[in-house]
Amino acid sequence: PLTMCAELLPEELATYYKRLYPTHLMVQWLSYRSPAYFANREFSMTLHDDIYLRFLSYNYESEFRGALLDRRPEKIDIGAVYSCRPRDRATVSGGAFQAKEKELVIDIDLTDYDGVRLCCSDARVCSKCWLFMRIAVQVLDRALRCDFGFRHLLWVYSGRRGIHCWICDRTARQLSANARTAVIEYLSLVRRPGDKQPQQGQQQPPKCHPSVAAAADAIRRQFDDLVRQQDLFGTKDRTRALLAQLPEDLRSVADTAVASWLADPDAYPSLKRWKTISKFAVSRGRQDVEQQLLIQYAYPRLDVGVSTGVNHLLKAPFCVHPKTGRICVPFDPAAVDSFEPDSVPTLAQLLAELSSASAQQQQQKPHLMAYKSTSLKASIELFAKFVDSLRADEAQAADGAAAAGAALRDASNGGEIL
Amino acid sequence: MEITESKGSSAEPQVRLQFYRDPPSGSEQLDTVQNLCLARLRLLKAVEEVGQDMIKGSKEYMERLKMKLGKLDLGASLLTTSGVHVDGLRFREEIRRDVLSHFLLRLAMCRTEDQRRWFITQETDLFRLRFQLEQNADRCLPIAGRSDLAPELLAATPGIGSDAELATVAFYRAHFTEALDLVRSRRVYLRDGFAYVPETGVVSMATTRFRAHLSHQLAVACRALPYLGEDARLWCSAARLTSWLRPASRPACSICTLPCAAIIISGTLAVDGDKFAKEYAYGIRYNYGKEGKRADFSPYSCVRIITTNQPGQGDSHGCPFRHCGADLLAQRLQAAGISQDQAQGILTRAKDSQYQLACRDYFRAVHKLSSDHEVSINHPNQYYEESRALLLGNGQQQQSARAPVRVTKVKAAPAATAAGSQAAESDWLDETIDQEMSQVDLSAYEA
Numbered sequence: 001p002l003t004m005c006a007e008l009l010p011e012e013l014a015t016y017y018k019r020l021y022p023t024h025l026m027v028q029w030l031s032y033r034s035p036a037y038f039a040n041r042e043f044s045m046t047l048h049d050d051i052y053l054r055f056l057s058y059n060y061e062s063e064f065r066g067a068l069l070d071r072r073p074e075k076i077d078i079g080a081v082y083s084c085r086p087r088d089r090a091t092v093s094g095g096a097f098q099a100k101e102k103e104l105v106i107d108i109d110l111t112d113y114d115g116v117r118l119c120c121s122d123a124r125v126c127s128k129c130w131l132f133m134r135i136a137v138q139v140l141d142r143a144l145r146c147d148f149g150f151r152h153l154l155w156v157y158s159g160r161r162g163i164h165c166w167i168c169d170r171t172a173r174q175l176s177a178n179a180r181t182a183v184i185e186y187l188s189l190v191r192r193p194g195d196k197q198p199q200q201g202q203q204q205p206p207k208c209h210p211s212v213a214a215a216a217d218a219i220r221r222q223f224d225d226l227v228r229q230q231d232l233f234g235t236k237d238r239t240r241a242l243l244a245q246l247p248e249d250l251r252s253v254a255d256t257a258v259a260s261w262l263a264d265p266d267a268y269p270s271l272k273r274w275k276t277i278s279k280f281a282v283s284r285g286r287q288d289v290e291q292q293l294l295i296q297y298a299y300p301r302l303d304v305g306v307s308t309g310v311n312h313l314l315k316a317p318f319c320v321h322p323k324t325g326r327i328c329v330p331f332d333p334a335a336v337d338s339f340e341p342d343s344v345p346t347l348a349q350l351l352a353e354l355s356s357a358s359a360q361q362q363q364q365k366p367h368l369m370a371y372k373s374t375s376l377k378a379s380i381e382l383f384a385k386f387v388d389s390l391r392a393d394e395a396q397a398a399d400g401a402a403a404a405g406a407a408l409r410d411a412s413n414g415g416e417i418l
Numbered sequence: 419m420e421i422t423e424s425k426g427s428s429a430e431p432q433v434r435l436q437f438y439r440d441p442p443s444g445s446e447q448l449d450t451v452q453n454l455c456l457a458r459l460r461l462l463k464a465v466e467e468v469g470q471d472m473i474k475g476s477k478e479y480m481e482r483l484k485m486k487l488g489k490l491d492l493g494a495s496l497l498t499t500s501g502v503h504v505d506g507l508r509f510r511e512e513i514r515r516d517v518l519s520h521f522l523l524r525l526a527m528c529r530t531e532d533q534r535r536w537f538i539t540q541e542t543d544l545f546r547l548r549f550q551l552e553q554n555a556d557r558c559l560p561i562a563g564r565s566d567l568a569p570e571l572l573a574a575t576p577g578i579g580s581d582a583e584l585a586t587v588a589f590y591r592a593h594f595t596e597a598l599d600l601v602r603s604r605r606v607y608l609r610d611g612f613a614y615v616p617e618t619g620v621v622s623m624a625t626t627r628f629r630a631h632l633s634h635q636l637a638v639a640c641r642a643l644p645y646l647g648e649d650a651r652l653w654c655s656a657a658r659l660t661s662w663l664r665p666a667s668r669p670a671c672s673i674c675t676l677p678c679a680a681i682i683i684s685g686t687l688a689v690d691g692d693k694f695a696k697e698y699a700y701g702i703r704y705n706y707g708k709e710g711k712r713a714d715f716s717p718y719s720c721v722r723i724i725t726t727n728q729p730g731q732g733d734s735h736g737c738p739f740r741h742c743g744a745d746l747l748a749q750r751l752q753a754a755g756i757s758q759d760q761a762q763g764i765l766t767r768a769k770d771s772q773y774q775l776a777c778r779d780y781f782r783a784v785h786k787l788s789s790d791h792e793v794s795i796n797h798p799n800q801y802y803e804e805s806r807a808l809l810l811g812n813g814q815q816q817q818s819a820r821a822p823v824r825v826t827k828v829k830a831a832p833a834a835t836a837a838g839s840q841a842a843e844s845d846w847l848d849e850t851i852d853q854e855m856s857q858v859d860l861s862a863y864e865a
Contacts, residue, residue, distance in 0.1 A: 095640070095641045096641065146609065146610070147608040147610075147611075148594060148610075148611050149609075149610040149612070150611070171595070171611070175595070176630070178630075179598055182598040182599075182601045182602035183594075185602045185603070185604075185758075186601050186604050186608075191759070207572075207573055207574075207576070208573060209573060209574050209604050209607075210570045210573050210574055210607060211574075211604065211608065213573070304757075
């Protein structure tokens with residue numbers, strides 16, 4: 001019997017890993033065309049009853065698949081590629097077991113928007129607050145590609161209220177902790193709730209970095225919708241909060257406008273209030289203020305800690321979220337506007353689709369093709385395209401930079417695996 | 419990195435600036451080796467000192483550093499730029515001394531993480547100074563033809579106010595990993611993974627590369643040497659002694675540091691043994707009640723340090739949160755590897771005169787504790803004890819944190835014997851110090 005409750009049953013997970021989980025693609029991805037690279041990768045698994053296992057590693061795809069079927073993990077994390085196989089770390093001296101490479105990762109969580117996300121709070125997520133995530137994806141995707149030149153970005157839904165981005169370019173994987181911090185700080189424009197905020201810009205409009213201007217542009221395209229959906233300035237408090245962010249020279253005139261709003265609130269919905277303030281600022285030559293406000297309300301809040309460490313573990317794509325049952329599926333950033341968290345398939349749904357698939361379909365190599373008759377098809381095909389393009393690039397790079405790559409891989413004690 | 423032609427002098431420039439890629443070979447007298455090590459160590463200590471007292475990169479900082487280093491052995495030759503010509507033999511000798519002393523110190527300093535960090539910081543600061551001196555000495559021609567990027571370059575690069583100004587600045591294009599400092603603070607235009615760095619930023623890039631290279635080399639050296647255990651981390655603003663402390667600083671330092679004076683002596687000081695015995699050993703024994711009137715002086719508590727005995731120019735005692743200016747404190751916090759957010763919090767505390775809370779926040783940040791970890795620091799020794807306990811594991815925590823410093827009044831013994839009275843000449847027996855000592859608050863901090 002299939003359940004819809006929060007509990008992830010081992011039997012259900014077993015079926016998932018056996019027939020739907022894209023094991024082959026995952027291994028292809030994480031090998032980056034090198035078996036030794038895969039063998040030196042750390043995995044961690046959370047099993048039933050909260051048993052947590054770290055420093056797991058697998059030499060071949062068959063070992064990995066076997067472990068999945070055997071252990072039926074409720075969560076799988078991906079860690080760094082080490083200087084030797086993580087499971088052999090005890091055989092080398094202390095300093096020799098080191099995290100060498102890992103994808104640069106970004107984690108965005110809706111709970112960090114609780115200051116501006118007015119429709120829900122904590123764990124609740126609705127279609128209105130998802131607009132924040134859409135904006136975040138557009139802003140970051142542009143910055144990562146245009147500013148940093150990264151090309152292989154895997155955007156993944158984290159199952160409930162957030163998204164992860166795995167930046168898989170070779171340059172990104174080889175970044176030091178220091179470099180990762182630099183990238184994230186470049187991308188950080190807003191503090192998360194609880195962090196101290198720097199004072200708002202004062203008199204002179206400061207120069208606006210092109211990246212910041214581009215971010216403001218992306219936000220502006222969606223901001224009217226956001227204001228309307230969240231009713232961002234609909235109450236006295238929210239209006240006051242908006243005004244508090246204006247610099248001295250604009251505030252006094254704004255006060256008069258506010259008086260009329262509060263006198264007749266229904267005649268001045270949030271969007272109208274926003275339009276008044278933003279137009280006013282721009283007309284006074286203070287476009288920087290308008291940009292700052294856009295950023296303050298809607299720029300992505302980044303979890304710096306997740307991105308900085310080379311050895312940090314992050315949940316793998318295609319895990320099942322234990323609370324919602326939804327699959328952590330990759331999505332296309334170009335189509336983020338049409339991505340709906342509510343439409344993401346759940347495990348229960350997938351298993352139902354499996355069992356109702358025709359008998360004929362089930363006879364053809366079930367564990368390889370079964371996904372095609374379920375709602376997971378699109379996500380897996382997206383993932384396959386991503387992995388293909390990555391491998392194509394890697395083949396090119398390997399030819400050109402054979403020396404650098406080989407030196408790294410051979411530095412691992414494991415050496416080449418058969 | 420695209421490099422422009424330099425105007426250069428008529429003679430071939432004698433390039434002195436080193437990346438220290440290749441270790442030297444050959445043999446040297448043991449004397450020479452020792453002297454070189456000492457000389458470079460002194461040099462690096464001077465770099466550290468000036469860096470603690472002034473904002474790095476400021477004009478005063480550069481002037482002071484040039485002055486101090488110029489007076490030291492090795493210093494003068496390191497500061498000579500490639501435009502200044504000396505005869506070939508002398509030039510090669512000076513290069514060899516530079517390279518040899520650097521590599522020798524690498525070996526000496528690669529064993530613990532603290533030493534490595536210290537060495538990297540001072541060598542990087544020294545490199546930056548030498549690079550800047552080279553830059554100032556030799557102007558480069560600006561690159562033309564980036565008109566399509568002009569608006570972005572203008573918007574992204576601080577310090578350039580107009581198109582006219584922009585036209586006079588040379589820009590270099592380098593991969594963003596070469597310009598991390600500029601990327602981190604968003605002070606540079608990025609496109610497709612490349613940073614467009616103005617010539618003033620070039621020093622930042624070169625320094626970043628130098629630092630990364632050195633860091634990597636030290637790690638390699640460390641792994642090559644037999645594995646030794648990590649030393650417990652010591653922190654006390656006054657414990658990072660130079661051997662040239664002014665009198666008023668010394669009581670606060672030597673008293674309020676560690677139970678084991680031997681650590682100070684054997685740690686990073688490489689001072690002439692005789693000089694040490696003559697000038698400092700007596701003083702240290704005096705303060706521990708082994709000489710002179712045999713009084714037992716209790717270490718100054720935080721409150722006492724904060725409210726009395728203000729440090730002056732060149733002193734190194736005091737409470738850093740009270741006595742450093744905001745800029746200098748910010749610099750030190752960054753050097754300690756604390757994140758921007760936490761540093762900001764500490765600076766605000768210090769500004770609001772909440773020095774002990776600032777210290778507590780610093781303690782938490784440096785030991786990577788959560789912000790609700792209970793700790794209250796009332797005494798520098800307590801900082802040490804708590805820190806040590808954390809690093810040695812909780813088992814010991816109860817013990818060392820709770821051991822109070824006992825103060826007992828000891829009857830004054832008759833004057834010291836010959837060895838002690840010989841040191842009477844040194845300013846340790848300064849009357850003013852005695853007076854100060856007698857006012858020491860004898861109620862030790864309670865556990």
